[in-house]
Amino acid sequence: MTSLTTEPTRAATEPAAGPAFPATRHDHRAELVAGRAAACVWGLGHIGWSTVEALRAEGVAVVGYDVDPARAEQRGADAAGPAGPAARVTSDRARALAEDVAVHFVAVPTEREAEPCSGALVEVFAAIVADTAARRPERPPLVIVESTLTPGTVEELLLPIATSAGLEPDTDLLLALAPRRDWFLAEGYGLRDLDRIYCGVGARSADAARDVLGLMCDTLHRAPSHVEGELVKCVENAYRHVEITLANQLSLAYTHVDMVEVLRLAGTKWNVGTFHPSFGTGGYCIPLSSRYLLRGAADATRLSLLSEAVDTDTRMRGLVAEAVAPHGRVLVLGLAYKGGIKVATLSPAVAIAEELRRLGTEFSVYDPMYSAAEIDTLLGPGTAATDLAAAVREASTVLVVPDHPEFRGEPYLSLLDEPRERPLLILDNHGVWEDRDWPGHVAYRRAGGTSWLDVPAPAAADAR
Incomplete structure (x- = not known):
C-alpha cells in the first residue's frame, strides 16, 4: 500500500461561516464493527448490492436505499437470507439518512442513454450534505463514492455542494473515492480478492476510507489525491476499450481470415492480452470509459484513439443487424450484456433489436434470466419470445449475444438440431457453440471468424 504523497486541492468556493467538527479522528470502522453505527448503500444494482452483502458478511448493520420501490422491495426479499444481520432496505430517503448511519457508500449510475450523467450522484451527495449540515452530528460522516466518475466531478460538482452548505471537506464531512472493479462471476475475483484503488479529498478522508474498505478488501492502493483517483477507473477501462475495438477493426479489415485464431496466437506473447471480436461492448464500464475521459479532458481532440473506439464500438451493432436483416425473422438469444448477469445496460442486444426494428425485420428476444414482461418493458410490447421452441422454428437467424451457461444445455441444443425445411444461420458473439458439429x-x-458478417444467402423459399 502506498502512502499519501500530495495534499488534494480545495474547492474554489470558501465554506460559509459556522462551527466545525473537532479535528480529531473518528474510528468509523470500529463503530461499524461494534454495532454502534450503520452503513448506508445508495443504489442497489449489482455493485451496490454486492457492497451490502460484503458488509453484512462482516456483521455490519446496513441500510440499502434505491430510488426504485420495486427494486428495493426485491432486494428486501434477498436480504432475508443468512448472510449476516438483516439489511434495512428502503426507497424512503429519510431512513437512508437515519441518525445511526455513519458511513455512506454511493453506487448510483453515472450514465444515461449511453452518455456520462452525474445527476443521480449529485442528488444523493446533496441529500447527505444537507442532512449533515442540519444535524451537525458529533462525528463527521464518511462518504465513499463507488460509482465511476467523469474526471473533474469532485472539484466541479461535489466539493462546491459541501462548501456552500457550510461544511469543510475533510473536517466536517469526509469524502473518498473507491471505484469498483469487478469480474462478476469469475471464481477468485470477488470484492475481497481484487486489488482496489482509493483516495480522499484529504488525509483524514483517505485514512477513514482505508479502514472501512479494509473490512471487505484485502489489497488497497492509495492514489495521491482525488484528481488522480477519478482517472484510474476510466483509464484502465479505456485501455480495454481500445484493445477490443482494435480486435473488431481487424476482423472487419481482414474478412477472409479467422481473426479469432490470429488474436489467440498473438495473446501467447507474454506482454500481449487476448481479445476477441464481438458484437460490441456492454455494461456500465468499458463502453462508457472512453466517453468519461473525452468528457472530462481539457482538449478531447488529443484523445483521437478514444473517439475512434467509441465510433467503432457503436457501429458494430448496426453491422450485425444489417448483415442478418435480409434473411428473415431473427431470434435474439440473450438480453443481458454478459453471461450469468442480469444487467442489460448498453447491451449489444438492445442496440441490435432497435436496429432490426428500424430495418423492418421481424424479431423476438429470449433470455432465461428475464421474464417476458421484463423484456417487453425494455424493448417494447410483443418483443419477448414467449414460446422458445416456436421462436427457434420460426427464425431464419439466431443471434447469441451473452454467453449464458444455460445456452450450452437443453432445450437449446436439441431445438437447433431439429430438422427443418429452411436453413438456419447462427451468429455467435462469444463462441458459445463453436465446438459443436x-x-x-x-x-x-x-x-x-472467417467472413463472419458475410453470411450465407437465404434459400429461395426464405427470400419469398
Whole structure:
C-alpha cells in the first residue's frame, strides 16, 4: 500500500461561516464493527448490492436505499437470507439518512442513454450534505463514492455542494473515492480478492476510507489525491476499450481470415492480452470509459484513439443487424450484456433489436434470466419470445449475444438440431457453440471468424 504523497486541492468556493467538527479522528470502522453505527448503500444494482452483502458478511448493520420501490422491495426479499444481520432496505430517503448511519457508500449510475450523467450522484451527495449540515452530528460522516466518475466531478460538482452548505471537506464531512472493479462471476475475483484503488479529498478522508474498505478488501492502493483517483477507473477501462475495438477493426479489415485464431496466437506473447471480436461492448464500464475521459479532458481532440473506439464500438451493432436483416425473422438469444448477469445496460442486444426494428425485420428476444414482461418493458410490447421452441422454428437467424451457461444445455441444443425445411444461420458473439458439429441445415459463424458478417444467402423459399 502506498502512502499519501500530495495534499488534494480545495474547492474554489470558501465554506460559509459556522462551527466545525473537532479535528480529531473518528474510528468509523470500529463503530461499524461494534454495532454502534450503520452503513448506508445508495443504489442497489449489482455493485451496490454486492457492497451490502460484503458488509453484512462482516456483521455490519446496513441500510440499502434505491430510488426504485420495486427494486428495493426485491432486494428486501434477498436480504432475508443468512448472510449476516438483516439489511434495512428502503426507497424512503429519510431512513437512508437515519441518525445511526455513519458511513455512506454511493453506487448510483453515472450514465444515461449511453452518455456520462452525474445527476443521480449529485442528488444523493446533496441529500447527505444537507442532512449533515442540519444535524451537525458529533462525528463527521464518511462518504465513499463507488460509482465511476467523469474526471473533474469532485472539484466541479461535489466539493462546491459541501462548501456552500457550510461544511469543510475533510473536517466536517469526509469524502473518498473507491471505484469498483469487478469480474462478476469469475471464481477468485470477488470484492475481497481484487486489488482496489482509493483516495480522499484529504488525509483524514483517505485514512477513514482505508479502514472501512479494509473490512471487505484485502489489497488497497492509495492514489495521491482525488484528481488522480477519478482517472484510474476510466483509464484502465479505456485501455480495454481500445484493445477490443482494435480486435473488431481487424476482423472487419481482414474478412477472409479467422481473426479469432490470429488474436489467440498473438495473446501467447507474454506482454500481449487476448481479445476477441464481438458484437460490441456492454455494461456500465468499458463502453462508457472512453466517453468519461473525452468528457472530462481539457482538449478531447488529443484523445483521437478514444473517439475512434467509441465510433467503432457503436457501429458494430448496426453491422450485425444489417448483415442478418435480409434473411428473415431473427431470434435474439440473450438480453443481458454478459453471461450469468442480469444487467442489460448498453447491451449489444438492445442496440441490435432497435436496429432490426428500424430495418423492418421481424424479431423476438429470449433470455432465461428475464421474464417476458421484463423484456417487453425494455424493448417494447410483443418483443419477448414467449414460446422458445416456436421462436427457434420460426427464425431464419439466431443471434447469441451473452454467453449464458444455460445456452450450452437443453432445450437449446436439441431445438437447433431439429430438422427443418429452411436453413438456419447462427451468429455467435462469444463462441458459445463453436465446438459443436452442426447438422447440414445450420450455417454457424462466430464473431471474428472467417467472413463472419458475410453470411450465407437465404434459400429461395426464405427470400419469398
